[in-house]
Amino acid sequence: MGDPSGIGPEIIAAALADPAVTGICRPLVLGDRVAIERGIAVAGAQLSIVSAPDLVPPVDPAPGTIYLRELSALQPDQMLYGRPTPAGGDACYRYICTAAGLCMDGTVAAMATAPINKESLNSAGHQFPGHTELLAELTGGHEVVMMLAGDRLRVTLVTIHEALSRVPELVTFDRVLSTIRITHDSLSRWFCKTPRLAVLALNPHCGEGGMFGDEETRIIAPAVAAAREEGIDAVGPLSADTLFHFAAQGGYDAVVCMYHDQGLIPLKLLHFDDGVNVTLGLPIIRTSVDHGTAYDLAGTGKASPASMKAALVMAAQMAQAVTHAGPQDPSPSGRGCPKGG
Numbered sequence: 001m002g003d004p005s006g007i008g009p010e011i012i013a014a015a016l017a018d019p020a021v022t023g024i025c026r027p028l029v030l031g032d033r034v035a036i037e038r039g040i041a042v043a044g045a046q047l048s049i050v051s052a053p054d055l056v057p058p059v060d061p062a063p064g065t066i067y068l069r070e071l072s073a074l075q076p077d078q079m080l081y082g083r084p085t086p087a088g089g090d091a092c093y094r095y096i097c098t099a100a101g102l103c104m105d106g107t108v109a110a111m112a113t114a115p116i117n118k119e120s121l122n123s124a125g126h127q128f129p130g131h132t133e134l135l136a137e138l139t140g141g142h143e144v145v146m147m148l149a150g151d152r153l154r155v156t157l158v159t160i161h162e163a164l165s166r167v168p169e170l171v172t173f174d175r176v177l178s179t180i181r182i183t184h185d186s187l188s189r190w191f192c193k194t195p196r197l198a199v200l201a202l203n204p205h206c207g208e209g210g211m212f213g214d215e216e217t218r219i220i221a222p223a224v225a226a227a228r229e230e231g232i233d234a235v236g237p238l239s240a241d242t243l244f245h246f247a248a249q250g251g252y253d254a255v256v257c258m259y260h261d262q263g264l265i266p267l268k269l270l271h272f273d274d275g276v277n278v279t280l281g282l283p284i285i286r287t288s289v290d291h292g293t294a295y296d297l298a299g300t301g302k303a304s305p306a307s308m309k310a311a312l313v314m315a316a317q318m319a320q321a322v323t324h325a326g327p328q329d330p331s332p333s334g335r336g337c338p339k340g341g
């Protein structure tokens with residue numbers, strides 16, 4: 001359900017009132033009853049809550065229902081709009097842990113998360129920068145990659161939630177190569193058979209022959225060369241300032257970026273409304289909205305549920321691709337896979 005003080009409950013309600021979502025999956029909400037009731041009212045959705053303490057929704061769910069597993073009983077002062085609390089952060093932690101457990105034991109096929117406030121998660125004593133790192137630990141310490149995806153552009157990140165000043169030391173040969181590998185393997189599995197990857201430079205103009213940095217020659221170019229030797233269709237390092245223009249025209253299936261804002265600024269410019277955050281490398285399927293808790297909008301009914309809907313639909317399509325896995329096209333949605341990709 002995400003942060004009860006943010007827009008999570010209302011965008012969940014709006015998404016689950018849409019037959020395009022409930023037509024493709026049987027959603028089980030993990031969260032707080034009072035927060036979801038309030039979200040339903042804010043969204044103006046015609047939905048009633050069915051308590052599902054131990055169950056998953058039936059094969060034929062009753063129309064207009066939200067199946068809810070109540071994992072918290074927050075007090076009114078712990079869910080004031082725009083006022084995150086440690087209790088809310090702790091509740092988010094429980095929702096995420098339970099969802100991961102249900103995915104791991106096969107009770108559910110996938111999880112889609114609403115936004116959390118990372119500060120309140122940490123204030124509750126859970127020292128994680130975000131879902132991505134928490135899920136990596138909960139599911140066995142896998143190396144994971146954050147991808148944000150829309151129809152026109154996909155980006156994956158070598159470093160995620162890090163101070164910009166730390167990025168250069170974290171851009172290592174091993175990290176760049178493993179991000180390329182995980183991006184390639186995951187795209188091949190879910191989205192395109194033979195993905196074409198662009199790998200970005202860290203510095204302006206690829207370092208301009210060493211004048212503005214040498215990470216390109218020392219680290220990124222050798223990592224791209226190693227990936228190519230493994231048969232991965234990757235090119236780079238390429239200058240970030242021009243590459244996105246070509247990537248958005250279909251030149252690449254994903255762009256491997258060195259740091260958070262290098263990838264997320266162009267992604268959100270094109271796909272703020274419908275972008276989906278996917279964690280690659282996990283043994284489970286996890287998607288998420290591409291935005292945060294939007295405290296300025298919480299409770300107003302003005303928040304767009306489009307990314308929440310897209311995250312739910314993509315999770316369901318990925319799960320179906322697993323169920324029906326075969327030699328046929330692995331693309332669950334056809335999202336942005338250019339011809340010949």
Ligand SMILES: NC(=O)C1=CN([C@@H]2O[C@H](COP(=O)(O)OP(=O)(O)OC[C@H]3O[C@@H](n4cnc5c(N)ncnc54)[C@H](O)[C@@H]3O)[C@@H](O)[C@H]2O)C=CC1
Nearest residue numbers: 114115116117118119288290291292293294296297303304
């Ligand atoms: N998946 C997750 O759990 C994410 C959580 N966050 C967390 O969210 C909190 C707030 O982060 P911010 O940087 O302020 O980003 P934000 O995405 O919450 O808000 C940025 C701007 O976008 C607008 N906005 C966000 N979602 C919207 C929607 N669905 N419809 C219409 N407008 C929307 C907001 O009103 C605000 O003006 C932070 O604690 C951050 O860590 C941020 C990104 C992802």
Ligand SMILES: NCC(=O)COP(=O)(O)O
Nearest residue numbers: 129130131132133277288
């Ligand atoms: N900017 C994306 C973001 O912060 C999402 O993080 P996570 O909670 O999905 O790890």
